[in-house]
Amino acid sequence: MAQAYCFKCRTKREIRNPVKMTLKNGRPATRGTCPSCGTKVFRIGG
Numbered sequence: 001m002a003q004a005y006c007f008k009c010r011t012k013r014e015i016r017n018p019v020k021m022t023l024k025n026g027r028p029a030t031r032g033t034c035p036s037c038g039t040k041v042f043r044i045g046g
């Protein structure tokens with residue numbers, strides 16, 4: 001399961017509804033929401 005740092009919880013959380021995307025520089029990234037607080041989270045890498 002992909003994880004990302006949630007700035008609101010100040011800890012790592014699983015990414016809910018992760019969506020894979022590609023940055024402008026061609027690197028993969030994953031974004032979704034924090035399952036605890038609902039804040040959008042983002043991480044570099046698939």
Ligand SMILES: [Zn+2]
Pocket residue numbers: 006007008009010013034035036037038039
């Ligand atoms: Zn959170």
